[in-house]
Amino acid sequence: MGQIILGVGDYGASNRPGEEVKTFALGSCVSVVLLDPKTRTVGMVHVALPESTINKAKSVEKPGYFADTGIPALLSEMAKFGCNPKGKGMVVKLCGGANVMDTNDTFQIGKRNALSIKKVLWKYGMGAVAEDLGGNFSRTVSVSVDTGEITLSSPGRPNWKL
Amino acid sequence: MTTKIDQDEIRKVIESVPMLSASATQLLQTTTDPDHDLIEIVRIVKTDATLTARVLKVVNSAAFGLINEITSLDRAISYLGERLIVGIAIGDCASQLFNKELKGYEGEHGDLWRHDLRTAIASREVVTQSNSTISPDLAFTAGLLHDIGKALISDYLHGTASAVLEKIENEEISDYLSAEEELIGFDHTRAVHELALVWKLPEAITEVIRFHHAPSEARDEFKELVYAVHLGDNIAMMGGCGTGADSMRYKLDNNYCQFMDLQPAALANVMLAVNDDFNKLERSFAEAGESN
Incomplete structure (x- = not known):
């Protein structure tokens, strides 16, 4: 089975039957998964930080790093597969955004990532139909192009679906 | 059992x-x-x-x-x-230790080396971007060695991970360190005294290994360094680079604020720099056969 593996700040899409789009070990990072039922395309971006204002140069080099530049970049990528460039008709799922224990505001990057992503999605009129966010554990996420189903795994836990 | x-x-x-x-x-x-x-x-x-x-x-x-x-x-x-x-x-x-498969934590081959390397880089970035007086080189070395105790106790924790996670989620145990202590009477920071003797480790490094999850208990002269690695360790885990089931299952000591000024924007920049440098270093070490 073919796999598209995405690293931190990467985004990608596939409409190839049998393929899966995967990212490893999301800690405080969030994976935004977009499913387009019309074109049967699956897209994912591995967002590391909430806002690109902290490093504009980086957001040009790797827009997927930040929530505010990563989602538009993923939508542009999916438009190449015939999807609506504004995300119309797409299904959204979110995973990741964990935090370390007893953390203070500064270190709640997982929570801030999730909030920032939801704000950006809201601007497009999109909202998540399913989410697996927060907690104190890392997640590996893979999405099947055939079914749009997400399989999550984390060391010490049985796999689960979203 | x-x-x-x-x-x-x-x-x-x-x-x-x-x-x-x-x-x-x-x-x-x-x-x-x-x-x-x-x-x-x-x-x-x-x-x-x-x-x-x-x-x-x-x-x-x-x-x-x-x-x-x-x-x-x-x-x-x-x-x-x-x-x-x-x-x-x-x-x-120490490649035998760094590359040990941490079965007790359900970690994979190479996880410890990647976590330690990422912590080393993160500890260095923390001291650099928070205007600390600690030497970035020292923070890097201390970060590299901070979790070596896991390689020593991992085998004794075999088969315990899922039960530990359940206990932490049910708040029967406060964090993974307490779980190690409860299960085998020994946590991964405590092996340091013996290792320090055999490896002739400098005091600063010994103190980091011993107190990186309890930085407030470190001796005053080493506290700032221990806090830097404490943060570096957490930043490495937040970046998805832990050692298995224990990842993100330790407490963050917010008193780091007394020793370093790390605002949200600075932390975000630390995380960016860590990711870039980690990818480069991991590749260079792997190409040169260091981590194999």
Whole structure:
């Protein structure tokens, strides 16, 4: 089975039957998964930080790093597969955004990532139909192009679906 | 069922692991002395042919993308910086420990090395971007060694991970460190005394290994360094680089604010820099055969 593996700040899409789009070990990072039922395309971006204002140069080099530049970049990528460039008709799922224990505001990057992503999605009129966010554990996420189903795994836990 | 272990048992485990080479020990001791000079580093590396070859391999690896090959050791050391030289020396001697599959934590082969390398880079970035007085080189070395105790106790924790996670989620145990103590009577920071003796570790490094999850208990003179690695460790886990089931299952001590000024924007920049540098270093070490 073919796999598209995405690293931190990467985004990608596939409409190839049998393929899966995967990212490893999301800690405080969030994976935004977009499913387009019309074109049967699956897209994912591995967002590391909430806002690109902290490093504009980086957001040009790797827009997927930040929530505010990563989602538009993923939508542009999916438009190449015939999807609506504004995300119309797409299904959204979110995973990741964990935090370390007893953390203070500064270190709640997982929570801030999730909030920032939801704000950006809201601007497009999109909202998540399913989410697996927060907690104190890392997640590996893979999405099947055939079914749009997400399989999550984390060391010490049985796999689960979203 | 787990068995309780004690200092004698840990001593036996340590006796079965490789010693640090004379050059690695000397490098650790020299670089933790604030008054040392780069010339001393060059002198130590020159006495060790294997290390010299490794240093030249790393500097000339594709990850660094140098146009002209560096053949002089002096140039290689000044290009890589002393922290990488220490990293290469330790990584080489202790690769058996760093690359141990942490079955007790359900970690994979190479997870410990990746976590330690990422913590090393993150600890260095924390002191650099928070205007700390701690030497970035020292923070890097301490970060590299902070979790070595996990390789020593992992086998005794075999098969416990899912039960530990359940207990933490049900708030029966406060964090993974307490779980180690409860299960085997020994947590991964406590093996340090024996290891420090055998490896002749400098005091600053010993203190980091012992207190990186309880930085407020470190001796005053080392507190700032211990807090830096405490944050580096958490940042590495937040970046998805843990050692298995225990990842993100430790408490963050918010009193770091007394020692360093790390605002949200600075932390975001630390995380960006860590990711970029980690990818580069991991590749260069792998190409030079350090982490295999």
